[in-house]
Amino acid sequence: TRLVPPGTLTDDALLDDKENNFLAAVHLDGPRAGLAWVDLSTGAFFARDLARQALLDELTRLRPRECLMAEGASEAAAGLVAEIREVTGALVSERSAFVFARDEAERLLLAHFAAASLDGFGVADLACGISAAGAIIDYLQETQRTSCAHIRRIERVESGRWLHLDETT
Numbered sequence: 596t597r598l599v600p601p602g603t604l605t606d607d608a609l610l611d612d613k614e615n616n617f618l619a620a621v622h623l624d625g626p627r628a629g630l631a632w633v634d635l636s637t638g639a640f641f642a643r644d645l646a647r648q649a650l651l652d653e654l655t656r657l658r659p660r661e662c663l664m665a666e667g668a669s670e671a672a673a674g675l676v677a678e679i680r681e682v683t684g685a686l687v688s689e690r691s692a693f694v695f696a697r698d699e700a701e702r703l704l705l706a707h708f709a710a711a712s713l714d715g716f717g718v719a720d721l722a723c724g725i726s727a728a729g730a731i732i733d734y735l736q737e738t739q740r741t742s743c744a745h746i747r748r749i750e751r752v753e754s755g756r757w758l759h760l761d762e763t764t
Contacts, residue, residue: 622724627723630653663727694733
């Protein structure tokens with residue numbers, strides 16, 4: 596028996612060719628939030644920092660199938676888990692808060708990319724996005740039980756480079 600969480604689905608017969616199948620992770624730190632997302636079928640991996648109030652708009656745009664959050668985050672962000680479920684329809688999975696810790700997340704990313712530093716990816720200074728990205732790598736290592744070597748890089752997303760549309764638009 597193989598369990599396949601919705602964010603890790605890669606079977607072509609079960610995926611829509613016109614949509615990404617994103618697995619997202621959210622890390623909250625006061626008024627800031629970190630967001631990372633990956634499409635396991637294509638290997639596209641992104642991270643960003645953003646204002647906490649912009650988080651739901653970004654998740655609505657991405658429409659992840661699954662969203663990872665640190666254990667206890669739902670108590671710290673009253674109602675956020677329910678809002679994420681409502682606006683995206685995503686399964687919200689709680690993970691150990693340890694993998695969202697900045698040092699552990701950075702260690703996981705460096706090991707995955709076999710790199711000495713994250714500077715070459717342009718994400719080293721992301722305060723919260725690194726924590727979210729590390730949690731994704733940890734989750735993929737646990738659920739996939741195979742190499743995710745096709746995820747070769749992580750890209751930084753900055754709000755100034757794109758025109759963002761909110762949910763209403």
